[in-house]
Amino acid sequence: xxxxIDNWVLACRTSDIxxxxxxCVKLGDEQIAIFNFTRRGEWFATQNLCPHxxxxxxxxxxxxxxxxxxxxxxxCPFHKNTFSLLTGECLTNEELSIxxxxxxxxxxxxxxxx
Amino acid sequence: xxxxxxxxxxxxxxxxxxxxxxVAKTPDYNIIVFGEEPRHAYDRVHLSEYFNGKTGDDLxxxxxxxxxxxxxMLRLGDPxxxxxxxxxxxxxxxxVSIQYDYLILATGSSAFVPDIPGVEKExxxxxxxxxxxxxxxAYAATARTGAVMGGGLLxxxxxxxxxxxxxxxxxxxxxxxxxxxxxxxxxxxxxxSSKLKALxxxxxxxxxxxxxxxxxxxEALHFNDDTTLQVDMLVISAGIRPRDELxxxxxxxxxxxxxxxxxxxxxxSDESIFAxxxxxxxxxxxxxxxxxxxxxxDVVVSQLTGGSKLFYSFxxxxxxxxxxxxxxxxxxxxxxxxxxxxxVFEDTxxxxxxxxxxxxxxxxxxxxxxxxxxxxxxxLLQTVNNKLVLPPNPxxxxxxxxxxxxxxxxxxxxxxxxxxICSCEAVNKAAICSSVTDLGITGIEGIKKCTKxxxxxxxxxxxxxxxxxxxxxxxxxxxxxxxxxxxDYSRQELFDLIKINNVKNYDLALDHFGHGDGCEVCKPAxxxxxxxxxxxxxxxxxTIQDSxxxxxxxxxxxxxxxxxxxxxxxxxxxxxxxxIGQVAKRYNLYTKITGGQRIxxxxxxxxxxxxxxxxxxxxxxxxxxAYGKALRTVKSCVGSTxxxxxxxxxxxxxxxxxxxxxxxxxxxxxxxxxxxxxxECAEAKSKDFGIIATEKGWNLYVCGNGGSKPQHAELFAxxxxxxxxxxxxxxxxxxxxxxxxxxxxxATWLNKMDGGLAYLKNVVINDSLDIxxxxxxxxxxxxxxxxxxxxxxxxxxxLRKRFSHFVNAPExxxxxxxxxxxxxxxxxxx
Numbered sequence: 001x002x003x004x005i006d007n008w009v010l011a012c013r014t015s016d017i018x019x020x021x022x023x024c025v026k027l028g029d030e031q032i033a034i035f036n037f038t039r040r041g042e043w044f045a046t047q048n049l050c051p052h053x054x055x056x057x058x059x060x061x062x063x064x065x066x067x068x069x070x071x072x073x074x075x076c077p078f079h080k081n082t083f084s085l086l087t088g089e090c091l092t093n094e095e096l097s098i099x100x101x102x103x104x105x106x107x108x109x110x111x112x113x114x
Numbered sequence: 115x116x117x118x119x120x121x122x123x124x125x126x127x128x129x130x131x132x133x134x135x136x137v138a139k140t141p142d143y144n145i146i147v148f149g150e151e152p153r154h155a156y157d158r159v160h161l162s163e164y165f166n167g168k169t170g171d172d173l174x175x176x177x178x179x180x181x182x183x184x185x186x187m188l189r190l191g192d193p194x195x196x197x198x199x200x201x202x203x204x205x206x207x208x209x210v211s212i213q214y215d216y217l218i219l220a221t222g223s224s225a226f227v228p229d230i231p232g233v234e235k236e237x238x239x240x241x242x243x244x245x246x247x248x249x250x251x252a253y254a255a256t257a258r259t260g261a262v263m264g265g266g267l268l269x270x271x272x273x274x275x276x277x278x279x280x281x282x283x284x285x286x287x288x289x290x291x292x293x294x295x296x297x298x299x300x301x302x303x304x305x306x307s308s309k310l311k312a313l314x315x316x317x318x319x320x321x322x323x324x325x326x327x328x329x330x331x332x333e334a335l336h337f338n339d340d341t342t343l344q345v346d347m348l349v350i351s352a353g354i355r356p357r358d359e360l361x362x363x364x365x366x367x368x369x370x371x372x373x374x375x376x377x378x379x380x381x382x383s384d385e386s387i388f389a390x391x392x393x394x395x396x397x398x399x400x401x402x403x404x405x406x407x408x409x410x411x412d413v414v415v416s417q418l419t420g421g422s423k424l425f426y427s428f429x430x431x432x433x434x435x436x437x438x439x440x441x442x443x444x445x446x447x448x449x450x451x452x453x454x455x456x457x458v459f460e461d462t463x464x465x466x467x468x469x470x471x472x473x474x475x476x477x478x479x480x481x482x483x484x485x486x487x488x489x490x491x492x493x494l495l496q497t498v499n500n501k502l503v504l505p506p507n508p509x510x511x512x513x514x515x516x517x518x519x520x521x522x523x524x525x526x527x528x529x530x531x532x533x534x535i536c537s538c539e540a541v542n543k544a545a546i547c548s549s550v551t552d553l554g555i556t557g558i559e560g561i562k563k564c565t566k567x568x569x570x571x572x573x574x575x576x577x578x579x580x581x582x583x584x585x586x587x588x589x590x591x592x593x594x595x596x597x598x599x600x601x602d603y604s605r606q607e608l609f610d611l612i613k614i615n616n617v618k619n620y621d622l623a624l625d626h627f628g629h630g631d632g633c634e635v636c637k638p639a640x641x642x643x644x645x646x647x648x649x650x651x652x653x654x655x656x657t658i659q660d661s662x663x664x665x666x667x668x669x670x671x672x673x674x675x676x677x678x679x680x681x682x683x684x685x686x687x688x689x690x691x692x693x694i695g696q697v698a699k700r701y702n703l704y705t706k707i708t709g710g711q712r713i714x715x716x717x718x719x720x721x722x723x724x725x726x727x728x729x730x731x732x733x734x735x736x737x738x739x740a741y742g743k744a745l746r747t748v749k750s751c752v753g754s755t756x757x758x759x760x761x762x763x764x765x766x767x768x769x770x771x772x773x774x775x776x777x778x779x780x781x782x783x784x785x786x787x788x789x790x791x792x793x794e795c796a797e798a799k800s801k802d803f804g805i806i807a808t809e810k811g812w813n814l815y816v817c818g819n820g821g822s823k824p825q826h827a828e829l830f831a832x833x834x835x836x837x838x839x840x841x842x843x844x845x846x847x848x849x850x851x852x853x854x855x856x857x858x859x860x861a862t863w864l865n866k867m868d869g870g871l872a873y874l875k876n877v878v879i880n881d882s883l884d885i886x887x888x889x890x891x892x893x894x895x896x897x898x899x900x901x902x903x904x905x906x907x908x909x910x911x912x913l914r915k916r917f918s919h920f921v922n923a924p925e926x927x928x929x930x931x932x933x934x935x936x937x938x939x940x941x942x943x944x
Contacts, residue, residue, distance in 0.1 A: 016921035020621075021657025026920040031930070039621065039631050056930045057673050060664065062657065064633030066599065075634035077661030077669055082634065 007114045011045075014108050022074065024048050024059035025112075032101065032112060033059035035085060037072060040065075043103040044085040045112050050076040051096045058083070058098070066091065117144040118215035120418070121204055123194045123360065125149030127158055128391030128407035129220030130175045135415045137184045143418070145186045146214075148206055150193035151243060154178055159404055162271050164247050165278040173244070197364035199384055216386050216418060219374060220411075221357035223392040223402070228263075228352055232326025237347040241272040250349060254279040257346035261285040261335060263323065264351035265293040270436045272349045273315060277437065285316040285343060287335065289352075292319060297432060297443040301458070302483040305467035309439045309486060312465070318343070356393045356400055369395040378424040380414050388414045401428055405537040412540060429499065429537070433484075433491045433573055439465070440488035445481025445498035446471060454480055457509050461486075468512040470494065477503055479511070492577040493526065500533045526577060527584040535581065536567035536574045546578055550585040558582065595855060598635040601628040605781065606853050609643050618648060620658040638663070639856040642743055645779035646851045649899040651906045652742075652779075653913055662741035665917065666903055667723055672931050672942035675723060676716040677703070678740035679730050680776060683750045683768035683788070684711025693733040701726055704939045710747030710785065712738060717940055719927045724914045727904040736776070736902040743857070744779045745786070748772040749797065753790035753807075760790035761807040767836065768796075771805070774840070775847065777900045781854040781863075784847070785820075799827045802860040803843060811835050816846055816874070819861035828864075828871050831879065844893040845878045845886055852892075 011025045017036040025032050031048035048056050061074045063085070072085040082091045083098050090096035102113040120136070120143045122129050133145060149155075156173040164173060181188040189206065196205040197217065205211045225240035227233055237257070239250050254260065260281040262273045265288030276284045286293070292303035293310075307317050321341075326348065327334040335343045356373040367375040367383040373395025380388045380396075390410035392402055401407065406428035416423035431444035449471050450456065459468045466486035472479055479497045484490065490512060496502070497511070504511070531544035545565050549555045553564060561578055562568050568575045595604050601624075603611065608627060617623050620640050624632050638660035645652055652659055653666065662668050667675035679694070694713050698705045701722050703715040718726055727737075740746060748771045751757065753764030768788040775784070787798030788805040798804025804815040810833040818827025831842055854863040867873060876882040907913045918924040933940040 012922045018657050018916070023921040024919055025922045026926065027922075031920075031928075037631070039624075055671075055673050056928055057669070060661065060669070062634040062637050062660075063631075064600075064637065065631035066633060070630055072631065073633070077664075080634055 008104065008111045009114050011110045011112045014105060014110055017110070020063065022059040022061065022063065024056075027112065027114060030114070031056055031059075033061075033074070034103065034110060034112070035059075035063050035074060037063060037085075040072065042072065043105055043110065044072065044074075045101040045103045046074065046083065046085065046088060047099040049098075050078060050081065051090075051098060052076060052081050052093065053078055117142055119144045119146065119213065120216045120218060121145075121194075121212060121214040122147045122218045122220055123204070124220035124222055124357075124391075124393075125151070125155045125188065125190065126220060126222045126391065127155060127175060127404055128222070128411055129218070130155035131408045132218060132220060132390060132411035132414060133181075133184070133186055134176075135411055136418065137186070139415055139419050141185075145184075146212060147181070147186060147188045148192055148194050148204070149188070149190045151245070152191045153244060154181070154188060154190060156244065158242075161241075161244070161247065162275045162278070164244060165251070165275050170244050194360060197360065197387070199364055199387070202386065214386075216388065218414060219361060219382070219387065219389040219393055220391050221360060221389075221393045223354035223356050223400075225350060226353040226355045227350055228323075230323050230325060232328070232332070233350070235326055235328050235332045236330055237328075237332035238326065239347070239349045241268060241275070241349050241351050247275070250275070250347075251279060253347055254281055257281055259283040259285070259345045260347045260349070261287055261343065261345045262349045262351055263287050264353065265290070265317070265319070266296060266351065266353070267294060267432075267434070267436075268354075269351035270294070270310075272351045274437045276349065277315070281347075282314070283316070284314075285318060285345065286310075287318050287321045287323065287343075289322055290319070293317070294441070297447070298441065298483045298485065299448060299469060301460070302441075302443075302467050302469065302485045305460070305462075305465060305485045306436070306439060306441060308462075309465040310437060313437055313439070315437065354392060354400075354402055356395065358393055361389065361393070369398070373400050376425075378413075378426070379417050380410050380425060381417075388417075390414055396425060397427065399427070401430070403430060403432060406430075408538055409540065429495075431481075431495050431498075433488050440484065440486060442484040442488035442491040443482070444491065444495045445479065447481045447483050449480055457512065459509075459512050470508065470512055472504060472508055476508065479504060479508070482512075484512075489576075492574060496526070496529050496533055496535075496577070500530050502528065526580045527588065535577055536565075538574075539566040539569060541565045541567035543581060546581050547585045550582055551589055556582065556586060597639050597856065598633055600624065600630045600632050600636045601640075603627060605639060605643070605856050608640070609647070609852055612640075612643055613647055618644065618650070620644070620655055632658075634660075635856075638743075642779050642781060642856070646896070649777075649779075649896050649901075651901065651903055653903065653907060653916070656916060660743075663743075665720060665723065666737065666741055666907065667718065668741045670716055670942065673720075673928055674716070674931055674942065675718045675720060676714050676740070677718050677723070677726055677730075678708065678712055678714050678738040679735035680738040680772070681712040681747075682772040682776075683748060683765050685750075685765055685769060690733060690735065693730065693735075697726055697729050700729075702933070702940060704941060708740075708747075711749050712740075712747060714740070717933060717942065719931065720917055720919050721924070721927050723917050724908050728908045731902070731905055731908065737904040739777060742779060743782050744777060745772070745775040745784045748775075748786035748788060749801070750788045751790050751793075751795035753788075757790060759793060761809065762790055762812070764788040764790035764796065764805075764807060767805065767812075771840075771843070774897055777903070778847070778851075778896050780847070780851045782857050782859045784860070800824065801827060803827070803846065805839065808833050812839050814839050814842060817860040817864040817871075819859055821859075823861070825861045830871070830875065841890070842878055845889040846874070848889040848893045849874075849877060849885075 017023045019038040022033050022035040033046050033048040035044040048058050060077050063074045065072050073082045075082045088098040088100040104111040155175040192206045192208045194204045203213045225242045260276040262269050265286050273286050322338040324338050325336050358368045358374045361374040362368050374389040376389050376394045382389050391407040413423050413425045433442035454471045457470050468484050470482035529543050533543045596602050637658040641658045656664050698715050704717050706714050708714045748768040750764045750768035754760030785801045786803045787796040787801040789796040789798045790807045800818050800820045804827045806813045813832045814830045815827035816830045819825045919928040932943040934943045
C-alpha cells in the first residue's frame with residue numbers, strides 16, 4: 001500500500017552501502033535493508049527481516065536479476081528464498097512477501113521514504 | 115433459484131476427491147458431506163507413515179477450512195442411517211434430515227474380520243483408520259511379539275507398522291501358499307519372502323488359524339495343523355468388505371459377495387444415486403486402489419456437469435515399497451506360455467526378480483512383475499498401456515541396454531501425447547509437455563501446481579521429471595549443464611574462459627561471458643572459480659560471496675555467526691586451548707567440539723568478529739575456513755607416537771597435508787583423514803581423501819563421503835611413499851577443482867565421471883590427458899599464495915568496517931539477537 005504522505009528520512013551515505021550489495025540501517029526501531037545495485041545504477045530498500053524464518057538478514061543477501069524482464073531480486077542468505085526488489089513479492093514461495101521502500105540519492109546521501 | 119443439492123455419504127479419499135473435482139468444475143451445486151469418522155478426509159494409502167512421525171494433519175487431504183472456503187457443509191461423526199428414496203431424503207444419526215437431488219455413496223470399505231473363535235479378545239486389531247492405528251500404537255508399547263493375519267498388500271504394510279513400533283519379533287500369517295497372491299506370480303512371491311525374511315520378518319505360509327488363545331488378552335494363535343504361535347498382539351488384514359449396508363437397507367441392488375452394483379456412469383439401480391470407490395461393484399469387481407476410485411469420482415462429476423465420461427475397467431497395476439523392498443506388478447502379470455513369451459531375470463544374491471510377458475510375435479509388452487528393483491516400472495507400464503512396439507531385444511527393458519549408452523529420458527519422449535502419466539489425477543503426457551513448453555515450467559513443483567500430476571501417490575514423479583527434461587531438451591532449452599540463466603557455460607568451460615582471458619573479477623566475467631545482472635547461483639560459482647585460479651583475498655569482492663564467505667564465518671539461527679579457528683590434524687597445545695576458552699568467555703560464546711576435531715564458538719555478533727579474530731590470531735591461530743567451500747579439516751588418529759598399534763605418525767602427516775591445502779577453494783568443501791593403521795580411527799574412508807598407514811607405506815583412498823549419502827572412499831593407490839602420495843593428491847584435487855560442477859562433492863563428481871575410478875587413475879597416475887605438469891604447477895601456485903584471510907581483514911581498516919550490522923550506527927549490535935541459557939552456556943532464541 002502506498003503511503004499518501006511522504007516521509008523521507010536520511011538513512012546513510014552512499015559509500016556506506018557496498019557496490020552491488022546491501023547493508024542494514026536503523027531508522028527508529030526499524031531495520032531497513034538498502035541495496036546499491038551499481039550494475040543497474042539503481043537503489044532499492046526493503047525490510048531487513050526475512051519472513052520465511054523471521055531472521056534479520058536480508059541486507060546480507062546476494063542481489064541479482066531474473067527472467068526476461070531482468071526483475072531485480074535479493075536472495076536471503078539463510079535458505080535462498082528470493083524476493084523482488086520492485087514489488088517485495090517472494091519469487092520462490094508465493095505465500096511470502098516483504099515491504100519495499102522508495103529510495104532517493106542526493107549529494108552522496110541516501111534517503112528512504114518510510 | 116436454489117441450487118440443486120448433492121449429498122456425499124462418506125468423507126474418505128474418494129469422497130473428498132469427488133468434492134474437489136466437482137467444485138473445480140462448477141459452482142452450481144449445493145454440496146453437503148456426511149462422514150462417519152471424526153476426522154476429515156485423510157490419505158489412507160500412506161497410513162503407515164503415521165508411525166514414522168507423520169501426524170493426522172500431515173495425512174489430511176486438505177485443510178479443515180477448505181470445505182468452508184468451497185461452501186461445502188461438512189458433518190463429521192454423523193453417519194447417514196437411512197435413505198428415503200421416495201422423498202429423496204437422507205436421515206443422519208444425529209437426527210438431521212436433508213433432501214437431495216443427487217446422492218453420492220462413497221462409503222468405502224471396512225476390514226474383513228474372519229469368524230475365528232477368539233477374535234474379540236483384547237490385543238486383536240484391524241488396520242484401517244487413524245483410530246485403529248492409535249489403538250495399535252498404545253497396545254504395542256507393552257507387546258514384544260506381534261502377528262499380522264494376511265500376507266497381501268495391506269498385511270505387509272501392517273507388518274511394517276508393527277516393526278516401526280518397535281516390535282522386533284513380527285510374524286506374517288498367510289492362508290495361501292505365498293505372499294501377495296493377487297498381484298505377483300509365485301517366483302516373485304518367493305523372492306519377496308526371502309527378502310523379507312532377511313530383513314527379520316517371520317513368514318508363515320499355508321497357515322490357517324483355528325482359534326485365538328488367551329483369557330482376556332490374546333496370548334497365542336492356534337493353527338489347523340496343530341501348531342501354535344505365542345503372540346502378544348494380532349493385526350487382522352484379511353481383505354476388505356465394501357460398506358454396502360446402507361445401500362442394502364435402502365433397497366439398492368448389491369452383489370452377492372458385497373458391493374453396490376453400478377453401471378458405467380457409476381449409477382446404482384436408482385438413477386439419482388451414485389456409488390464410487392471401494393463400495394462400488396462394477397462388472398462384478400471391487401476396485402481396492404485409490405486411482406480407480408478417483409476415476410469413478412471423475413465420471414460422476416462429468417455426469418453431473420453435462421459430460422459423457424464413462425467408466426471402463428481400470429488398470430490395477432501397482433508399485434509400492436514394502437518394508438524397504440520394491441514390489442510392482444503391471445498389465446497382465448499372470449499370463450503364461452504358450453499365450454505369450456516370458457522373459458525372466460533372477461538374482462538371488464541381490465534379491466531381484468523381474469518378469470515381463472510379451473506377445474508371441476515379440477511386438478508388444480503385455481505385463482509383468484518386478485521385485486527388489488522396480489525402477490523400470492513407470493516406463494514398462496507406459497509401454498503396455500500405449501502398446502508401444504518393443505525394441506529388437508526386449509530383455510533390455512529389464513536388464514538395461516548393455517553396450518552403447520542410451521540417453522536417459524529418451525524413452526518417455528516416444529510416448530503418444532495421450533499417454534496417461536499420472537493415473538491418480540488423470541494427467542496425460544501432452545498436458546505435462548505443454549506446461550513446460552507454453553508456461554515455461556522447468557521443475558516438478560511447478561508441474562504439481564499447475565497440473566496436479568504427482569500429487570496423489572507420487573509414483574509418477576520420476577516419469578514427470580524425465581518428461582520435463584526431455585521436453586526442455588527437445589525445445590533446445592537445456593542442452594548442457596549451464597551455471598544459471600546468466601551464463602550459458604558449464605563451470606568447467608567458464609573456468610577455462612576466465613583463466614585464458616585472465617579475468618580477475620565478477621563484473622568483467624559477466625560482461626564478457628554472461629548477460630543480465632547475475633544472481634545468487636552464478637555469483638558464488640564465479641567467486642569460487644576466481645579464488646581457485648588467482649587465490650586473492652575473497653572479501654575484496656564481498657558481495658559476490660555466498661552467505662558465509664561474505665563475512666568469513668558461518669551464519670547461524672538468529673543471525674549470529676560461529677567462529678572456528680584451524681586446529682591442524684586436531685592437535686592443540688594447552689595454551690591455545692586456554693585462549694579459546696578466554697575468547698569464548700569474553701564474547702559470551704557457546705562452545706562445542708566439531709566432528710572435524712576442532713572447536714566451534716557460536717553466537718558471535720557480526721560486529722564482534724574482527725575483535726575475536728584479532729585475539730585468536732594474536733595467539734597464533736588462523737582461519738579454519740569452516741565457512742568456505744574449501745579444505746575443512748584433515749582428521750587424524752593419534753598414530754605411532756602414542757598408539758601401540760600405530761604403524762606411522764598419522765598426526766604429523768595430517769598436519770602436513772592440512773597445512774598444504776588450507777585456504778584452497780574448490781567447487782565444494784573438502785575433508786581429509788589420516789589413520790595410523792588399518793583400524794581406521796580417523797574414519798579416513800568417509801572423507802574426500804583418506805590416507806591409511808600400511809606396513810610398506812601409505813594407502814590413498816579418494817572420493818568418500820559422509821552426509822546424507824554416505825559412500826566409502828575407493829583405493830586409489832596402495833603402499834606408496836609420502837612424496838608420491840602428495841603428488842597424486844595435488845593432481846587429484848586440482849583436477850576436481852577444475853572439472854567438477856558447482857557444489858558437487860568429490861564423490862558425486864566421481865560417480866558421474868565417464869570411466870569412473872579407472873579413468874581418474876589414468877589421468878592422475880599415467881597422465882593420459884597430458885595435463886599433470888600443469889596440474890602440479892597450478893596446485894603449487896595455490897599453495898604458495900596461501901594467506902589467512904582473517905589476518906588480512908583485521909589489518910585493513912576498510913575491510914574491517916564492513917563487519918557492522920547497522921551502517922548508520924556501527925557500534926550498535928543487532929537488537930533482535932537474543933540468547934537463553936542452556937546447560938551453563940547460551941543458545942539462540944528466535
